[in-house]
Amino acid sequence: RRIGMPEAVYCQSKTVQEILAILKHHRDTSNEAVLLTRCNNDVVGAVSKLYESMTHPLYVFPGLEIEADYRTIVVGTPTKIDAKVGVLTAGTSDLRVAHECMGTLFALGIHGEIYADVGVAHVDRVLEILPRLEDFDVIVVVAGMEGALASVVGGLVSQPVVAVPTSAGYGSSFDGLTALLAMTATCAQGVSVMGIDNGFGAACAAFRVVKRYTSRAKRL
Amino acid sequence: RRIGMPEAVYCQSKTVQEILAILKHHRDTSNEAVLLTRCNNDVVGAVSKLYESMTHPLYVFPGLEIEADYRTIVVGTPTKIDAKVGVLTAGTSDLRVAHECMGTLFALGIHGEIYADVGVAHVDRVLEILPRLEDFDVIVVVAGMEGALASVVGGLVSQPVVAVPTSAGYGSSFDGLTALLAMTATCAQGVSVMGIDNGFGAACAAFRVVKRYTSRAKRL
Amino acid sequence: RRIGMPEAVYCQSKTVQEILAILKHHRDTSNEAVLLTRCNNDVVGAVSKLYESMTHPLYVFPGLEIEADYRTIVVGTPTKIDAKVGVLTAGTSDLRVAHECMGTLFALGIHGEIYADVGVAHVDRVLEILPRLEDFDVIVVVAGMEGALASVVGGLVSQPVVAVPTSAGYGSSFDGLTALLAMTATCAQGVSVMGIDNGFGAACAAFRVVKRYTSRAKRL
Amino acid sequence: RRIGMPEAVYCQSKTVQEILAILKHHRDTSNEAVLLTRCNNDVVGAVSKLYESMTHPLYVFPGLEIEADYRTIVVGTPTKIDAKVGVLTAGTSDLRVAHECMGTLFALGIHGEIYADVGVAHVDRVLEILPRLEDFDVIVVVAGMEGALASVVGGLVSQPVVAVPTSAGYGSSFDGLTALLAMTATCAQGVSVMGIDNGFGAACAAFRVVKRYTSRAKRL
Amino acid sequence: RRIGMPEAVYCQSKTVQEILAILKHHRDTSNEAVLLTRCNNDVVGAVSKLYESMTHPLYVFPGLEIEADYRTIVVGTPTKIDAKVGVLTAGTSDLRVAHECMGTLFALGIHGEIYADVGVAHVDRVLEILPRLEDFDVIVVVAGMEGALASVVGGLVSQPVVAVPTSAGYGSSFDGLTALLAMTATCAQGVSVMGIDNGFGAACAAFRVVKRYTSRAKRL
Amino acid sequence: RRIGMPEAVYCQSKTVQEILAILKHHRDTSNEAVLLTRCNNDVVGAVSKLYESMTHPLYVFPGLEIEADYRTIVVGTPTKIDAKVGVLTAGTSDLRVAHECMGTLFALGIHGEIYADVGVAHVDRVLEILPRLEDFDVIVVVAGMEGALASVVGGLVSQPVVAVPTSAGYGSSFDGLTALLAMTATCAQGVSVMGIDNGFGAACAAFRVVKRYTSRAKRL
Amino acid sequence: RRIGMPEAVYCQSKTVQEILAILKHHRDTSNEAVLLTRCNNDVVGAVSKLYESMTHPLYVFPGLEIEADYRTIVVGTPTKIDAKVGVLTAGTSDLRVAHECMGTLFALGIHGEIYADVGVAHVDRVLEILPRLEDFDVIVVVAGMEGALASVVGGLVSQPVVAVPTSAGYGSSFDGLTALLAMTATCAQGVSVMGIDNGFGAACAAFRVVKRYTSRAKRL
Amino acid sequence: RRIGMPEAVYCQSKTVQEILAILKHHRDTSNEAVLLTRCNNDVVGAVSKLYESMTHPLYVFPGLEIEADYRTIVVGTPTKIDAKVGVLTAGTSDLRVAHECMGTLFALGIHGEIYADVGVAHVDRVLEILPRLEDFDVIVVVAGMEGALASVVGGLVSQPVVAVPTSAGYGSSFDGLTALLAMTATCAQGVSVMGIDNGFGAACAAFRVVKRYTSRAKRL
């Protein structure tokens, strides 16, 4: 894996049997952490059971207590990187994508923090959290509907901003197409965009940035 | 004209001869003001010449000195209404639509004011002008690209907000489609939207609102 | 909440637990009415039960007896405003969006009236109700398919007209896209448009208009 | 030509030379009338010159005096059919498509009549002309923007209604796509639709209808 | 009902209770036949039961024995018209739309005949049935996928051709959009198009044509 | 060039200077033929002049006498392959794409033959030429508007059929999108599709097929 | 069946009864193999049972042990052709389309081989299998999301390449539209494209190619 | 300018007079460099003349000798940053966007290098330059048509990859929409996307990344 990212399994279109087979094969051949995205309850249950009797740690996002069919599992403990990523969401329906991003950041060894429901219809919320954003190396903006949060945040911070359009919403949101077009048409300078609902990809984009920091720092 | 709006001539797809004929016919049959939208230089020249030797006043937006193919002419002096409308634009390329709106407001007897280039990539500009917006009975937001200004303004003011998507921009703006979709998907409550580049329509929407104020006030 | 609209909870993508938590928190911190939109039977049941033993009034639109997954609940009694809004629908399938609008108007203290099934394929129906429309401060037109009702009404009345495209229909209605495009391309002057199925937003747009009436009236 | 329609030459993408060659060949091999659509000034000039010295009659729509790049020429005198078609347009910009339809009707031997600028933003105009529409065997409705005229007319008359969406307009009309979708989603019963700007096709559709009348009448 | 078509109830988005209420009201106020489209099994069952003990005849298309959620019911016996309509389908999946058309034709008193599965991938099938098509006053072509049957039939017959795009198929058929665009772009002269899956509308379009025949014939 | 196709220069977005530079460089480094597509008159003139004084043969499609901005030039004499390709067009406006295909076939050493204007609105034209199609190893179908010719031909011949949608036409053809969607939704078995207007690509697809014949034949 | 392909039944929109009826009719009238595509478990069960007591062989793809609603059945033993087709998939979710292609190839007598999960995000995987691709007469590339595998393979091999876009994926894949557009816009020379998810069609396209080989070979 | 990027003027929709006015105002109020993008020859001429007699340096991309209407001008000398960005283009038509990116990088003080025409139809070209890519802190991939280069590069390098879809190409490229959708659907992990033709934005995105490096490095 030349580009240095851990094994990731996209579980949405796989059966529990297929997923367990992949995990068993991984266990036999590698010591690295594994990331499983888009896990429903059955997958979470089966994977938890597989590792129950083992010493391998298991992390589930957004937490075991919540029922959801869009969770992220990390098997094994990732090596930490000295980097922080802020994940902002416009509404509460964008949270499942934000949590996929958080789970992936964890698998990549990056510290992530969520700031939820700071959509631009109440622009003071963004302004309030602005000072706290300075700490982050990368800022991920997750938003559905018209996705305007990406433009506002992009104009307020100087770090890399990665925007993730979501399929949240109804009607004129057209399953994320509206937010996708709006975000790629943003008038904020240098905001780049991931595919619809691709919280995983946003975390990987952040990883590329912070990994380069590290390798540059080493050169010093 | 049951709904009380003055005669309006859309000049884009008409020849100079056709337009002059309409104006001459109007002069013979009515005392009301006439509005001509989307006039190019030829139209402005010919109409100016027609009224040169007459006592009828003639107003051209955005002013005679500028060369543009998207100007608005008002022939005759409209009756003033006690109402003010603020017209905000996200970028300078949205100005031609804002000027069409201003010209139409003038023809409808409404005082209009433009606040240009207050796009959300620099959200402080909107915040700065906020106090001055309180005076307006209706606020028109003209924006192309991702059209995020409508969402931000809609969350900051309590008056009616009419959003006009524009075809300004390139690439991902898709001739205004992106802004149109984004504005109709806005998460700001109660922002309503006009067709792409329809500055004329936004002024008419404002006119509907302020006319109702007047008729209600009369009832008191 | 600078813009003066009451708390509104969009329930479609929330669990019953989340909704009850929001309501309990609201009860402890505010005296204002709360609006819940897009409630299914479970939500209606749980919310009714929560308030059963309390003195707080509870209103459900379009009435408790009907089974539907698209209902609006208002908790508490809103302060009335001296304003009337007419809500016209083209077909019977547009009613659920019209009812969302009615429920929201109620929550905003505005008197609403529905005129259903007056679609333009039988233009006499619109002409018949025309005299009754004069009373309304704002007219909301809810229509799916080709959405032509907005154009016809816009040409017949002088008040503000807010058009709501709906996803009702099949085939060429493309989940509301056809009505959305058609309404924003209307040749009726000054008709403005909400997002697809956004009956809530139409009520808020009307609220913006009538609130401005009140504040203007006060200035007199 | 099994289906009984005269030779038609679509001139938009052909050179003057190609068109003259087709006409000369036709002259040598047939006595029937020929129809040339989408002719610009050069084509009109060259074809007029070709027939100048001949006894063949030549008809140009919408008349030789007007400069336009969208005219229809009929060479030869078509055999008249006992049938009348009404052609309604919503706006003045739809006229060029209506004239293509008129020219084609003439070539097919059918009497056509235009009723221009009766768009639904002023629904009384349609209601006014309603009595005169009873005479027509087929009614063609030509409209751009939101194309609502087709729905209104379809609900008012009992004859076959053929709707032609046009690319007239700007912005939200999306070069006729909006009108095309809206017309095929019409809630008026049994209104059928042609391709965008296809005035030629609408006349042919009318021809199919009236030809069948004739052949049925013969059977009596 | 100025345009002379019988009462039609679109049942897809209505509850059984609502439908029975409409029928009872109709029974008390009219002697005419009623048409119910898009009926599922529950609707067919309930309506059959309602009329069981009555002398009113009841017709169900495509026949009571088949389980389908897209059936047409006619209550009462329509007055026959001297007219025949041929309904061609490209594939077997287009049959449900063809049957809706057949049921509606029946309700309108017109004799309809289906020719199924004559799609252009086997053009000999169309050529084979060609002689039998001459009898029909109108030909309805029902096709999904690329909808090419409309073009081929349009070039082979001289009668009015009404094309109905269907949402049958998968992938590149995009729920009927492909067939809709293709049919309106047909190079066959004078073929007109209905909305996607609108078999009801195609029958109404045919009714408009044949009704005009009758009224013309009377004038003779 | 591992895949064995000759050098091809797409000239549409290149200046004459850039094209001449490429040709000079090629002349110095290779003996193979070069193909230039989408050449306007200036390019044809300049390239002709460059080779005037040389012994290198020069071929221009569709012939030097015709003025067109979409011509194909072949410099050098390609090695012939024992293969024949038939190129069918639906209308005369599709010819420029067909000629691009013919020029490219020539550059690839393949014998091509055009059958123009055999569109399905007159299906007998296709049936007439059917016997002559048997000779061809591959059949290319070039069609705009609704592109139905591909489906008909695909059902009549057993050879590989490559369909090329064109941007010819107006209105509902949407610059080739309609034909592209229709062709990929064809119900004819095993017809494959190139990009819009890509006559060059269709020739290359044919080349891949016939080259494989040759290499297989060698194995025998 | 002039074009020489075996009977194929598309089972997705047919009932088990309809399918059994087709098979029984086929058994009585023909000796050829039959292909059934898009079979769910019920269909597989019923067809298996029908042939249980018979001597007719029955093949199910991708194997009886797997539960899937997208399987291919071949009844009877097809005559083998001397040809090989390689079927590459970008991801594991593309496998169901690849298996449809494999089943169809089998029914056509062609040997097929799958190379799964060689998507371009890891371009070495494609490079690794490159030598093994030389054996194949046709290469089918099955890919969803952005479909880039078609471009890479098209640039590496000289055989005919048939690309099949799939609806696999989520968000920006837009049910296969993205891959469809991308594949038809490929910059690899001569790659042709099937409809979305049309694995059946890709096999038929390959069959057309290899059948022509055979008939050419015979001529030698 | 809180986010630290220099003044940038988008010149496409501005007159020469407007641009000169902006520059003169800037000269009087600031010492920083100014960036002008999308300059045509007139703008380049006028701006060169303005600075001719001054000591201010002036840089034009892609060089003064070339005639193009899409050039970038930098006035003043930017402060260098210790960072390198590689800009890859798929084809030669993508160069104008790549040059906009290069000009912007220069204005931001970043060293940029172009690798042109390395599109995936010849994947060896990308593989060849791979070792040289390691030096870059960020890699920008500029590609039109199907945009597959972004996926391939994203799978080969570990740095941040910013993809820019271009409107280069014709037909199925749909003015960049195809590349935009394809790039946001990429299966390469963590590749982020800019708007169509937004070479400026890609440079800004790179600037955000490298600026963060610097501020992090300072913290050490």
Ligand SMILES: Nc1ncnc2c1ncn2[C@@H]1O[C@H](COP(=O)(O)O)[C@@H](O)[C@H]1O
């Ligand atoms: N949530 C996700 N969104 C997008 N891509 C993902 C996601 N999770 C995993 N992937 C990608 O999918 C690949 C595995 O897909 P597959 O080969 O189909 O199992 C991983 O290597 C990742 O690149």
Ligand SMILES: Nc1ncnc2c1ncn2[C@@H]1O[C@H](COP(=O)(O)O)[C@@H](O)[C@H]1O
């Ligand atoms: N700039 C404009 N945008 C949209 N509609 C306009 C504009 N100017 C005028 N109109 C409308 O077009 C009508 C005149 O159209 P016409 O009869 O074609 O001149 C007016 O009554 C207005 O309703």
Ligand SMILES: Nc1ncnc2c1ncn2[C@@H]1O[C@H](COP(=O)(O)O)[C@@H](O)[C@H]1O
């Ligand atoms: N204005 C028009 N719009 C649509 N189709 C037309 C038009 N004029 C002619 N046609 C059709 O185009 C055919 C001639 O095309 P062509 O052979 O290219 O000249 C005629 O037979 C008609 O079917």
Ligand SMILES: Nc1ncnc2c1ncn2[C@@H]1O[C@H](COP(=O)(O)O)[C@@H](O)[C@H]1O
């Ligand atoms: N299957 C159908 N497709 C399209 N329109 C229909 C259909 N069935 C009924 N209609 C129309 O819908 C109207 C009844 O709508 P509703 O009032 O909602 O029952 C009828 O008058 C018809 O115009």
Ligand SMILES: [Mg+2]
């Ligand atoms: Mg919120």
Ligand SMILES: [Mg+2]
């Ligand atoms: Mg600005």
Ligand SMILES: [Mg+2]
């Ligand atoms: Mg109704």
Ligand SMILES: [Mg+2]
């Ligand atoms: Mg008008």
Ligand SMILES: [Mg+2]
């Ligand atoms: Mg069939």
Ligand SMILES: [Mg+2]
């Ligand atoms: Mg022709």
Ligand SMILES: [Mg+2]
């Ligand atoms: Mg994979």
Ligand SMILES: [Mg+2]
């Ligand atoms: Mg190249």
